[in-house]
Amino acid sequence: MSSEINTGFLKDKRLDTIAADILRPVGITQGFLVWMAFLSISLAGCIYAYYIQCDKGLIVTGLRDYVSWGMYIANFVFFVATSLVGMLISSVLGMIGFKWVKPIARIAEIIAVAFAAIAGLVIVSDMGRPERLPYVFMYGRIQSPILWDVTVVTTYLVLSTLLYFIPLIPDLAISKGRIGHTPKWLQSTYETLSVKWDHTPKQYQILLKLVRILLILIIPTAFAIHTVTSWLFAVTTRPGWDSTIFGPYFLTGAFVAGSAAVVIMMYFVRTNYKLEKYLTDYHFDMMGKLIVLVSIVYLYFNINEFLIPAYKLKTAEAIHLQELFVGEHAFLFWTVQLSGLILPIILLLFKFFRKPFPIFIIGTVMLIASWFKRLLIVVPTQENPFLPRQFVPDAWMVYQPTIVETAITMGTILMAVMIITVLVKFFPVIPIWEVAEEECHTNNDQPKV
Amino acid sequence: MKKRYLSLLLIFVITLRLSAQQEWIVPAENLSKLSTFAFSDSTRKAGMNLYITNCKSCHGDPGKNNVIKLVPPPVDPASDRMQANTDGGMYFKISQGRMPMPTFKNILSPTDVWVVISYLRSFNPKYAQEVAPKVLTGAMVQNVKIHLNWLKEKDQVQAVVSGTKDKIEQPVAGAEVKLFAKRYFGNLLIDEARNTDAQGQVLFNFPKDLPGDSTGYVQLLARLSDEEAYGESKSETTLQIGVPTYKPPLNEQRAMWNVVQKTPIWLLLSYTFTVLAVWAFIFYVLFQIRAISKSGLSKDQDTID
Known part of the structure; x- marks a missing residue:
């Protein structure tokens, strides 16, 4: 993102076309109401499940003495992982100078905001006594990775929200006169949120500076958020978690999950909002190549993570690996590794599979696989502790998720989808000014203002 | 390979079985040893306290058979097998010990051992104590x-x-x-x-x-x-005849495992500095949004286009 901007696009007629295209789906439509009603009713069921859990305690879940982290913590890792893609697309690729990320940067930021916001709630779902949440701040120890995690998740959420909001300001100003078809309150929201933006060069100057600060700041924060999440596991000596590469292993896995989520959302936006002109086959093609890159890096860390313990075969590690490779969890393990990692790498090497619909299907499979991958990181380790399992009922020795906790987990996903829906439906999902500037700048040689 | 592990395991298990079945032989002269005092409620009560401190961690609660898993396994004091011992046999076994039971002769005095036995016998309704005849020693002190x-x-x-x-x-x-x-x-x-x-x-x-x-x-x-x-x-x-030894308690100095007030300095500084630095930028950005708002055109001016 350059520090100077050519505001010539504001006088260009093409801005009107672009704004009209992108703003057309904005507002309350019947489809939106039906979809939100569906989400709300489903969420109500999940909230009832959470009510049961608050009332009866964690006994209504499959969590017991040995496996005390189950679906909830796996879900938490999944949410944090998926949210990291905001940093990858906007910061890393954007600052290197890839122009193709401009139309999809906001999609990535929406995913970052929605998933980071819900990640905090997911942790609360794992608490038997959620009313003790303030104790984290009252009695928390700086020495504990849990406190570091709370700190970085909050910071990342604030940074992602700012990185979503600040580039949105010029768009709100452009849009406010052009959304006559939307309700009054939405128009006045635009008026307030656009903070008296008048497209002055000085304002653009400040805005670009702020975006640059945020883009740089979010890189170490994003690294911290997922590295610290991995430390929650890696600071213990348990087989499967006792690993020095857990930080990069989680980070690279996060890029895989996040990129898949971006592709899925791109596809929905493109087809539902008829934005084929802006989210072109080229963008899907580039995302496909990006997925191959991040998947190969992740595969490399997977090989490290399993090959080294498998070569040494320390007793506890051997039991753990046996459970994953040929034991209880083998079917899930190989399904996840094949469908979420190896097959996508191979398929996406071919141009055909990088077309919107095929890559949407591949992305969906990858995202589901990455959720189960987190479950495979969290659960099998706890089923094989160092000390013998004894004096508990047989059912407590393995983890069997219940309907209640599945419903609560579904609820957190529904909430993330709701946030995404609201942001996508009420605000321009593709940066109007950046796309317009790009278009006018490359085609016209306007004098700089 | 698998076969070799199996045979090793088999040998191991057989050895365990054998040693578990091996009887604990008490030398004949020790079998008939008797307590010099009669067991009473007060000895049984004292015996219970000694049992809780010294024996319970392995032998469990008498009658509940919740012994610890060792090889050979400890015997529940209320069991027939335990009560089949003579008083002297019990005295010998408690005093001498054998793997994995430790010897108690340096920990419990002979009287203490008898007191423990008096407690153990309280789980045997058929038991009738035989007290040793008073031996008149030459010293008579x-x-x-x-x-x-x-x-x-x-x-x-x-x-x-x-x-x-x-x-x-x-x-x-x-x-x-x-x-x-x-x-x-x-x-x-x-x-x-x-x-x-x-x-x-x-x-x-x-x-x-x-x-x-x-x-x-x-x-x-x-x-x-x-x-x-x-x-x-x-x-x-x-x-005061030993070498002065001062082992500071593990929670005395600043350490990762200590309370938050005793956080290691390096951690306190790096955490505080990092958080303050990042949030300073965040607040700067928030204030600059105000600056954006202020550097818009004033109302009487027209917009740029």
Whole structure:
């Protein structure tokens, strides 16, 4: 993102076309109401499940003495992982100078905001006594990775929200006169949120500076958020978690999950909002190549993570690996590794599979696989502790998720989808000014203002 | 490969089985040993306290068969197998021990062992105690006392044993005395068992490197071996004769495992600095949004286009 901007696009007629295209789906439509009603009713069921859990305690879940982290913590890792893609697309690729990320940067930021916001709630779902949440701040120890995690998740959420909001300001100003078809309150929201933006060069100057600060700041924060999440596991000596590469292993896995989520959302936006002109086959093609890159890096860390313990075969590690490779969890393990990692790498090497619909299907499979991958990181380790399992009922020795906790987990996903829906439906999902500037700048040689 | 593991495992299991089945043979002369005092409610109560401190961690609650998993397994005190022992057999087993049961002869005095047995017998309704006939010893001393002195120049501990005979206090000669230093997990025998001379005195060589508490104090315990003859006689004294040892408690200094007030300085600084630095930028960005708002065009001016 350059520090100077050519505001010539504001006088260009093409801005009107672009704004009209992108703003057309904005507002309350019947489809939106039906979809939100569906989400709300489903969420109500999940909230009832959470009510049961608050009332009866964690006994209504499959969590017991040995496996005390189950679906909830796996879900938490999944949410944090998926949210990291905001940093990858906007910061890393954007600052290197890839122009193709401009139309999809906001999609990535929406995913970052929605998933980071819900990640905090997911942790609360794992608490038997959620009313003790303030104790984290009252009695928390700086020495504990849990406190570091709370700190970085909050910071990342604030940074992602700012990185979503600040580039949105010029768009709100452009849009406010052009959304006559939307309700009054939405128009006045635009008026307030656009903070008296008048497209002055000085304002653009400040805005670009702020975006640059945020883009740089979010890189170490994003690294911290997922590295610290991995430390929650890696600071213990348990087989499967006792690993020095857990930080990069989680980070690279996060890029895989996040990129898949971006592709899925791109596809929905493109087809539902008829934005084929802006989210072109080229963008899907580039995302496909990006997925191959991040998947190969992740595969490399997977090989490290399993090959080294498998070569040494320390007793506890051997039991753990046996459970994953040929034991209880083998079917899930190989399904996840094949469908979420190896097959996508191979398929996406071919141009055909990088077309919107095929890559949407591949992305969906990858995202589901990455959720189960987190479950495979969290659960099998706890089923094989160092000390013998004894004096508990047989059912407590393995983890069997219940309907209640599945419903609560579904609820957190529904909430993330709701946030995404609201942001996508009420605000321009593709940066109007950046796309317009790009278009006018490359085609016209306007004098700089 | 698999076969070899299997056969190894088999050998291991068979060895365990064999050793588990091996009977614990008590030498015949020890079988008929009897307590010199009658078991009563007070001995049973004292025995229960000793049992809870010394035995319960392996033998569990009598009658509940919640023994710890060891090979060979500990026996529940209320079980028939345990109660089939004679009093002397129990006394021998508790005093001597065998793998994996530790020896208690340095931890419990002979009287203590009998007190424990009195508690164990309370789980056997058919048990009727047989008390040893009073043995008249030649000495016939009563109120035996042991006095401990530290002979600094010789690095020796002197024990002086005296008792009353015919209402006159006089030294006890020819009695075997054992000296112990109290440690965390039992008593440590110092030097070896020695007999008193005609003056009732006995000298023990004391090691120069025995760790004491933070100021060098060591708790000493002297006991006569033949409690049947002299009655229960023990003496505890604390002398400043050990090497001063100060082990700071693990929660005294700043450490990762300590409370938040004792966070390591490096961690406190790096956490605080990082959080403040990042949030300083965030607040800067928030304030700059105000600046954006202020640098818009004033109302009377027209927009740029």
